[in-house]
Amino acid sequence: MARPFDVVALEKKWQDRWRREGTYEVDNDDPRERYYALCMYPYPSGVAHQGHVRNYVFGDLVVRYQTMRGKAVLSPFGFDSFGLPAENAAIKAHSHPRVFTDQRIEELKASVQELGAVYDWRREVRSHDPAYIRQSQFIFLKFLEAGLAYRAEAPVNWCPGCATVLANEQVTADGTCDRSGDVVERKNLEQWFFKITDYADELLEQVDHLQWPERVKTMQRNWIGRSEGVEFELPLAEDPSVGLRVFTTRPDTGFGVTYAVVAPEHPLLERLTTGDQRDAVANLVERARHTSEVERSATTTDGAELTKRGAFTGSYVVNTFTGESVPVYVADYVLGTYGTGAIMAVPAEDERDYAFAQVHGLPVVRTVATPEGFEGGAYAGDGVKINSGFMDGLDVPAAKRAALDFLVANAHGEAKVNYRLRDWLVSRQRFWGCPIPVVYCDTDGIVPVPLDQLPVLAPDDVVMTSSGQSPLATHEGFRNTTCPTCGGPARREADTMDTFTDSSWYFLRFTDPTSTDRPFDPVQAAAWMPVDQYIGGVEHAILHLLYARFYMKALVDVGIAPGLPREPFTRLFTQGMIRMDGSKMSKSKGNLVAPGQYYTTVGADGLRLFHLFVGPPADDVDWTSQTDEVIDGCARFLDRLWRLATLDDITLRQEGDESDLAIRRAVHKTIAKVSDDYERWSYNTAVAALMELLNTVGKWARDARGAHEDTLNEAIDTLLTLLAPMAPHMPAELWEMRHGTSSHLHAQTWPTADPALLVDDTVTMVVQVNGKVRARLEVSPDISEADATAAALADPAVIAALEGASPTRVVSRPPRMVNIVP
């Protein structure tokens, strides 16, 4: 489209100027009030796509707006530059992931700058930078020292197609690899874990106080999955010295326990299995081992399927409540990793137990009276206790307390809280990540690499095969080392850390990016933390945000971040996805629309305005065949503003007239409206308000009477100022044309509306008869209730609508509305 100005040259001029003059660089001792605005740092995948654009448009708006509000705004940028895509690309091309990564970082950085988003680039952070690696390892060692990092054997997800271990989040719901589509297998390996479960309660409780979207908070709560119950012992029938510990949230149903179940991984299974059951049990255990966790956890009520999934062990335990012996089964519907790995089964009040009992012919004993007309198997609701001895007649909550008291009094068990949250497995059998800084010595065991030997860096000549083994393990020069403690031969850890560890503290590094002896100076970090506004995609609602919250607390506790807040992100905003043809726009789906094509036509300003105008920021955006026309519409708005500000077609007059007041009122109402919209993230309506004001002013200015210069100037300057955070380039140019090169639009103070100009001489009052609008009257804004009623009743249209009936009730809400009920 033909523009009234050279959009490419104009935008480049201002981008260069902001960079050259360091307009948005802030020092840690800045005297202004601090504001930390942050977009989630991206994985560098090359040229920015519309998802990035959307993210950075919102972020940049916040930065520029808060700056105009007089704050010192920290706006840093970095790259989450470790990760599997670069490693896979390197394997394919027989190259090094660093080559890909550095190249893609430059591409992404350039396109972010083309968008006109401004950052303090002096603070740039890249996770694969040796200086950053050093500090990531420093943190690992501090966690190790504090007992927050530990090593244990665990089942992991292994993808045969990718020949590597996958993170949980890379396994799709149906148990396949989200990249190759292969069915994920399980392998038992010695792995490093972080003890995030130590913080389960705090992570859960503090969710309540975060100014985050409810949706995200709910997801965090569900993920942590706190559940209160009782853990107690069921003694073995033939040997009461051996007890089977079970966890339940329904101790009140104890009298309904008709069998018990242990997980296939349960340590007592061997002991429980009798000779004649050995084959059946072994079969089941073998089967469970070859079934993926996802498959195993798939709900089924299919009888044949359930038969295969459970087997009698041959042993019996004594039901603590009834004193009767009940059989012990092994079944894969009980997970070895949750609770005690064993349950008391109550078919009458648990659906899974009911289905299993039906198939295996186990008795059902109800302990809660079912509601009238209840038909079905298990009843999990509240009701009066029956068949339950001392609990009979109680309701469920009271019975739970009674059951707990009974178990405690008899020393069988105690109250217990369980969590769905597991410890964080951080080992990755990958090359392109942060090496775990420990060595293994036959004499001294696990030995941390001394701090003065950090960073541990991967050598460049590692052969990245697809064997499934950690690439670093194959490099003898790296692998073989000496023990820091005894000096004898030792082997380096060959695994790297989950890349989520890098993204769990980068926001702290930004506050002190050059620190060498520690990750950051806590005093410098305290100047900015917590992040005032964090912005990113909802896809990180659980993992990244949970891990970062954990890191923050752990960093405080291990002494790296003394005195810092325990929550890193005060306010979170999650933007909607860009969809195309119903699915998420992403590189892997090959449906990207590159922003580059728009920079030469509508410019970054036009594209930014589109992202703000298209709908509420939290909603998904459908990229359709109409989208380009909407984008053009945004550019047309900017062109109209340009023509108005350059006085195209406008006659000026020096004297004011009665029309000025209406224009000035429109200007000030827009200031109030847009300011409010900015605060509540309603950018689409803010853009609409600016369009409306421009339409109003444009019509007025081109009226036969001409435009009064002072009023027009106020209107134009206000439009430019209010628009500056949204579309920063062209308004800056117009401002410079109007006020000279020494005046910078982005250094202006955010305007305040004059309250006197927010009220009109008259307002339209609606008169309803029985809820239907019958008349509109122009009245004074401070009209009294009585006057409003009188005026309404005197209106001919109202009289006609009443058809002679006298009003039985009049609701008068001056000056907006009067409702007359006949």
Place this chain on the structure above:
RNA sequence: GCCCGAAUGGCGGAAUGGCAGACGCGGAGGCCUCAAAAGCCUCUACUCGCAAGGGUGUGUGGGUUCGAGUCCCACUUCGGGCACCA
């Protein structure tokens, strides 16, 4: 299955219990022009009517209220999250 969120013109959307459809896209007509592009102006929920004017209308069915797109209950559809967590 459970938990969240959403549903408004041809389309994206606006409306904090008080004029439904702001703003934009698309569409129709007009001005300008030799013509086009660009720009500008008017109209554009549905429906009855020549018109003035009337009726209907925010997924469906109920309810609260003088008054409901907005609040409550039930349901339908779509989207998202969790899903043997004992």
